[in-house]
Amino acid sequence: MSKNSIIEGLLADLPEKPVPVRSVCIGAHWTAVCSTHCGLAATIIGEEVHDHTIVVRDAGHLHEKSAQELAGYALSKNPLEAGIGVAAINSLLEVNEQNAAEINAADLLMEKGAGKTVALVGHFPFIQKLRERVENLQVLEIHPGEDEYPKEAAAEIIPRADVVGITGSSLVNHTMDGLLDLCDPNALVIVLGPTTPLSPVMFEHGADIIAGSRVIDGKSVLAAVGQGASFKQITGVKLLAFTNPEKRI
Template identity: 45%
Template sequence: MQLINDLLNSVKIDAPVRNVLIGAHWTTVSSRGCGMASTVMNPKPHGEGQVRDAGSLHLKSAGELAQYLLSENWLEASVGLAALNSLLEIPQGNITSVNAFKVVAEKGSGKHVAVFGHFPYLKDIRASARQLSVFELNPSEDEFSLERVPEVLPEAEVVAITSNAIINHTLDDILPYLNPKAFSVLVGPSTPLSPVLFEAGFDLLAGVRILDETTLIQSVAQAAIFRQVIGAELITIAK
């Protein structure tokens, strides 16, 4: 969990928690700002969805909740990542609203592209790439399991990794096999917009900027999938 520890240690401020919401698809924590992360649960039927101190999470500081990111309980880790994101200040600089997968498709034209996570834009990437390798925790017939990472990933020239890999603690297992010359993107509303991730080797961070906390929380509470979410916009930040 070295990268998670690096992210946690990079945050030098704390703030009281104003609100915690664990929705069907998204988790939000409001503190210094409003942070968002995917709501992820372990793929087991009993007990893994229980959150420590549920009902009093709002009495903790955001820094305390961010420590939940270290938990092997993915639901707690979801809360932890949302709390971490609530403390981060979006870096100034190369911020755009370009779709990260459009960048991946363009960069990956005629190349070997690897994608971690089953995203809705895979058809476009497949159409332009010479080869597309898709990795999933529970792979379908034409996808790879994470056990194939050491064999397949070093050959990829463009790589997009879901930021949920932070929540399920697989990112540290993936990064050692990333080709240093590959163009790499960490993508998804859970993405911490932190310089630490550039230091870890990513070229592009694709996450969200919260525009209206009240409307965001309302839509998340009503089980909105991301395209239904109101109050947040997708942004990308280049190294």
């Protein structure tokens, strides 16, 4: 029997009682769903510019669904729907901040990756700074830039890394499970970015540290997301990191 995917595990761990959706906002960079809390996920439209085949089921009526119904969209092959689903999952998570460190994922990677070989999945704004701090940095990206590798190189690069950083956005494009499976059992694995669910389910699938975001001012976040803000432009968000309690780091 094959094990459940991360998304299936997250969905199974959500509250059973339906929770009303207060609002849904799909911005240029981020998608926000507000239910019990406000959850974020990356907005991924597709590989092609102006791909009009990418449409959202029941658009205009999403706020009439329960948060659990929207969370089910995370399983969709449509990246716009999957982003809504992951954001809905994040909106339902209860997070105990007493167990968290309030730290930027970039600082965490620089600390843990100092003098080591680091594989980073996703293009982050701190890459140049990180490159200066670690022994060897290899970046994997769907659309690789200078000094970056295509996604096809993951099977060669990730197993050889001492520290692996994986963008939480890989949940949206359904590559997270495969990427985690590639990691060496002795490597330190960090899932990072605002899309990352702050849930122990992530630890069950191989993450050692999860470094994501917690919305503390939903009104400010919705306004920024709806106006096309990048994450740096969003206020009302706290950065939190959790370590797998069953692993010494």
